[in-house]
Amino acid sequence: MRTFSGRRSVLPKCNGVLSGCNGILLEGRKIKRTGFFPAFFGGGILAAAVPIVNMAVRSEMYLGLQGTAIQILMDANWQMMAMLNVLLVVSGACLLYHVEHADGGLQKMRSLPIREGSVFFGKVAVMMLMCVLVLAMEAASVSFCSWHWFKGQAGGGQWRGEGGNMFAIELCKSFGYAFLLILPCVVLSFLIAEACKNMWVSLGIGVVCVFTATMLPTSSFVLSLFPFAMPFQVFAGMEAAWVTRFACAAVVEIVVLGGVERLVVRGKGAFE
Amino acid sequence: MNFLPLLGVEFQKIRRSGIFIILFASTVILWIPSIVNSESNFYMQAEGVSPEHNFFIQGFMAMSWFMFPASMVVGTVLVSQTERMNKGILKMLALPVGTVRLCLAKFVVLLVLSAAQVLMMTGMYYIGAAICSVTRDYDFILPPLFVMGKISILFLSAIPMLSFFWMLSVCIQTPIFSIGIGLASIVPSVLVINTKIWFAYPMSYSFFVIVAEYGKLATNLDTAQVEFVPWIPVAVVISMTCLCVSCLCFGRAERR
Numbered sequence: 207m208r209t210f211s212g213r214r215s216v217l218p219k220c221n222g223v224l225s226g227c228n229g230i231l232l233e234g235r236k237i238k239r240t241g242f243f244p245a246f247f248g249g250g251i252l253a254a255a256v257p258i259v260n261m262a263v264r265s266e267m268y269l270g271l272q273g274t275a276i277q278i279l280m281d282a283n284w285q286m287m288a289m290l291n292v293l294l295v296v297s298g299a300c301l302l303y304h305v306e307h308a309d310g311g312l313q314k315m316r317s318l319p320i321r322e323g324s325v326f327f328g329k330v331a332v333m334m335l336m337c338v339l340v341l342a343m344e345a346a347s348v349s350f351c352s353w354h355w356f357k358g359q360a361g362g363g364q365w366r367g368e369g370g371n372m373f374a375i376e377l378c379k380s381f382g383y384a385f386l387l388i389l390p391c392v393v394l395s396f397l398i399a400e401a402c403k404n405m406w407v408s409l410g411i412g413v414v415c416v417f418t419a420t421m422l423p424t425s426s427f428v429l430s431l432f433p434f435a436m437p438f439q440v441f442a443g444m445e446a447a448w449v450t451r452f453a454c455a456a457v458v459e460i461v462v463l464g465g466v467e468r469l470v471v472r473g474k475g476a477f478e
Numbered sequence: 479m480n481f482l483p484l485l486g487v488e489f490q491k492i493r494r495s496g497i498f499i500i501l502f503a504s505t506v507i508l509w510i511p512s513i514v515n516s517e518s519n520f521y522m523q524a525e526g527v528s529p530e531h532n533f534f535i536q537g538f539m540a541m542s543w544f545m546f547p548a549s550m551v552v553g554t555v556l557v558s559q560t561e562r563m564n565k566g567i568l569k570m571l572a573l574p575v576g577t578v579r580l581c582l583a584k585f586v587v588l589l590v591l592s593a594a595q596v597l598m599m600t601g602m603y604y605i606g607a608a609i610c611s612v613t614r615d616y617d618f619i620l621p622p623l624f625v626m627g628k629i630s631i632l633f634l635s636a637i638p639m640l641s642f643f644w645m646l647s648v649c650i651q652t653p654i655f656s657i658g659i660g661l662a663s664i665v666p667s668v669l670v671i672n673t674k675i676w677f678a679y680p681m682s683y684s685f686f687v688i689v690a691e692y693g694k695l696a697t698n699l700d701t702a703q704v705e706f707v708p709w710i711p712v713a714v715v716i717s718m719t720c721l722c723v724s725c726l727c728f729g730r731a732e733r734r
Contacts, residue, residue: 214515218687222616240652241652241654241655242654244655245654245655248658249658249662252662286665286666286668289665290662290665293621293658293661293662293665294658296661297654297657297658297661298654300657301654301657302655304653308563334605380560404495404496404559405555405559405653406495406497406552406553406555406559407495407496409499409551409552409555409657410497410500412551413504413545413548413549413551413552413661414500414503414507414545416544416548417504417507417508417544417545417548418507419506420540420544421487421508421511421540422511423511
């Protein structure tokens with residue numbers, strides 16, 4: 207994989223893990239000057255600020271409530287945080303494909319000895335990393351809130367001993383679950399962005415999908431499986447059976463959408 | 479080149495963009511849940527609002543909080559990106575047309591897009607209300623004059639927000655920042671309308687006026703009402719500032 211000068215080759219070969227890693231590196235290089243990282247960083251800060259500002263302004267509304275600190279904080283703030291996450295994912299996906307569609311970049315990529323699917327999955331992998339970053343910032347903010355405001359209460363703000371372990375486990379579970387449920391949304395946004403050549407079309411469809419997700423009734427299980435509605439689910443306080451159902455549904459959606467992507471690539475290759 | 483022909487040119491540019499399909503799809507999606515759940519309009523005694531008013535205002539509230547501002551962000555992306563593609567903007571700047579005039583023509587396109595969405599929303603409202611009137615055997619259709627009054631308030635209150643979004647897309651060359659800031663600024667408007675300084679935040683205007691209208695229609699609800707004195711001057715200052723800044727910045731990056 208290395209050229210004679212010792213630099214890593216820009217053209218990855220079509221084999222296995224190395225190709226996958228190179229795909230991610232390549233995508234990482236493409237977005238260097240697009241403002242993608244700062245945008246996600248800023249979005250993460252904004253989403254992380256939501257619970258802190260909410261608690262700073264009206265902590266008396268939440269302090270007396272039943273449940274663990276994470277549960278209260280997530281119930282109070284997750285809708286808004288998830289909305290910011292989903293909007294970040296949608297606009298990020300539009301941008302990542304905009305750099306390809308503009309000036310026929312995707313066609314040039316097609317003439318290189320790489321599989322076209324690796325471009326897609328490279329972008330998804332980059333977005334997953336960004337999601338981990340954003341969710342980690344949000345988790346840090348939630349743990350700060352529970353340490354600062356829920357110190358004396360059960361399940362909040364104990365860093366050492368049994369309580370601390372419980373808190374850490376619940377936090378990891380909550381945000382791990384949030385990460386799993388945002389993945390179908392990531393894959394679908396990229397699918398839309400790949401299929402539509404113009405950025406406003408993909409952004410428009412994405413925004414309409416987010417709007418649909420906010421309009422769907424939360425009582426219906428089938429309707430809440432819409433990929434853009436999944437990230438709004440909260441782990442804390444949810445019954446174990448429902449957690450499993452949503453997790454299975456997320457995995458199935460990722461696999462199905464990945465399959466659809468292969469078909470789209472084949473179809474586009476046949477027509478262009 | 480006079481302003482009107484220039485406007486005609488700008489409209490020709492977005493003719494095949496498909497933006498109207500997106501705007502239309504959002505209005506259809508808006509009214510479907512309202513039609514399906516139209517029965518719930520009869521159980522609003524606690525708020526003291528009549529079923530036909532509730533049907534109307536709930537739909538417009540859902541629209542003005544997220545979809546209306548978000549589609550305007552999409553509109554700004556459309557208007558600015560169609561010309562950045564294939565360097566179309568450079569060709570326009572080479573013509574004997576004033577940049578300020580060009581910038582304002584594009585802003586008028588944006589205004590027309592928002593008016594089109596409000597009108598589509600109203601059209602779909604009448605279709606939805608007609609369907610519900612038949613299925614529920616109750617007259618949901620409100621008089622056109624009443625509806626016209628409300629939608630003109632909605633449209634007028636969105637102008638400062640549009641000028642802010644337009645300034646973002648003109649001044650910030652990196653598309654992700656203008657889109658990201660635009661979309662992210664919509665989300666806190668739910669919180670802002672509950673504060674005393676809502677008039678300083680143009681993205682919350684349209685949602686605020688619709689919520690205030692809801693408060694007027696529902697006798698038992700006490701929502702904050704529109705106070706014109708700090709609002710109108712502040713809104714005018716914000717829109718004029720945003721428009722001036724965007725006119726000054728327009729085409730600056732390309733001319734360098």
